[in-house]
Amino acid sequence: MKLKPISPPSLKDHIYDAMRAAILEMDIYSGTVDLRLDERSLAEQLGVSRTPLREGLVRLERDGLIEIRPRSGIYVLRKSLDEILDIIVAWAALESMAARLAVERASDPEIASLRVMAARYSETEAGADILEYSENNIRFHQRILEISHCALLARMAEDLFVHMHAVRRRAMGEGDRFARSRADHMGIIEAFEARDAEAAATRVRVHTMRLHDHVRRTWPEDRAAPDRTQRKGLSS
């Protein structure tokens, strides 16, 4: 029997997870949401004191999800268009390298799993369930990160991915991105199956940069600085 050492529970970890999930659920670009958080209110809602809460918030701040302004307030960050584009670029860099590694390192079954996944969600197309397609799409890309067998690449990509939640909510399903995306994926899979690292890396990068261009063209420019007119915690 083999057991991994269990780490004692830590409120700050749970708080971090809970807050992170809550923030990702927020539609931070809607304009009606309150981007300002209140320590005391949050602590009360979570049923903990401010100390562990603040430690969790420090992590969120490091992740770029929130901003802590001393003596002023804690704000959920909106990403500017430029920041979002930078995120996509970095993501392309990571996934492209992951593809290169995967070609060299992944087992045949692992590579085969990509085609399986693609097949699974190409059926979705008929149902036109965009939400489900989007989820499967994401898993496909995460799978590439996985089979690169480079945990760091996967983790860094995940950290970036988080910032795309709210973006995906609105960029989803426009024009022919659907068909184009599936075609891209097929090309990527073929490169993998041919064990062509250069092609796989290139196609992954190009595919992601297509999203980059799409976002740049379609992202509304009505972004503003966080409005400080509203108050209080997540719910009140």
Place this chain on the structure above:
Amino acid sequence: MKLKPISPPSLKDHIYDAMRAAILEMDIYSGTVDLRLDERSLAEQLGVSRTPLREGLVRLERDGLIEIRPRSGIYVLRKSLDEILDIIVAWAALESMAARLAVERASDPEIASLRVMAARYSETEAGADILEYSENNIRFHQRILEISHCALLARMAEDLFVHMHAVRRRAMGEGDRFARSRADHMGIIEAFEARDAEAAATRVRVHTMRLHDHVRRTWPEDRAAPDRTQRKGLSS
């Protein structure tokens, strides 16, 4: 008159900076250093209470520099060979993409600055001042990140770079890495000047992956888990 808004001082920021610098100064692989930190001792040394200290430590933990084991202790992390290799891979991914962007975005003077930097430290070769060469080498690579005009890539690379401090301390100057490195740089510069994105990206990647192979071949396997025999803070 124009003044930029001043942000209030925050102990946790200073603590973070100070601790980070202190950790980077440590020769964490020497075997004689104490990898265990003590909150109370650190707080006393820094002249602050434990609360802001812990907030700084949470950031360091997120950076992967330390590990906080509840009820046990705070340890400076040693990177395993695999982790170091992953870091180099990720770094290669970022800098390669930066090179690609730089070719498209950087101004002529910016690209020219690369050759200037290279020329400056190729003179160093005679003096054989490895330390200085290493510093200039680093700046060359940072410059590539800079002229990519993608702040995120630069920041992420910087976060990775931190973990290389201790590695560089020992991997420095072995075999013909010197001459090879300079040759690589020249090739990179030529690709930039030719505005050849594909070549620039490839050469930067290959150059970094050369370090990857070098580390893999030469890294001693005498790494062990953090020894918990020793005690107390940074100095005592």
Place this chain on the structure above:
DNA sequence: TTTTGGTATCTGGTATACCAGAATCACGCG
């Protein structure tokens, strides 16, 4: 009515006190 200055209040920042789990050491038994 508008502006200005002061005050009350709110917010995050910091220090301190206390808690519980872990590690350590000493004692006593085999």
Place this chain on the structure above:
DNA sequence: CGCGTGATTCTGGTATACCAGATACCAAAA
């Protein structure tokens, strides 16, 4: 002399109290 066991000490985790800067509000003067 070796080893197990229990008390002691140490460590990080959490809660609470207090501080100072920032903000908002209101009153008095122009």
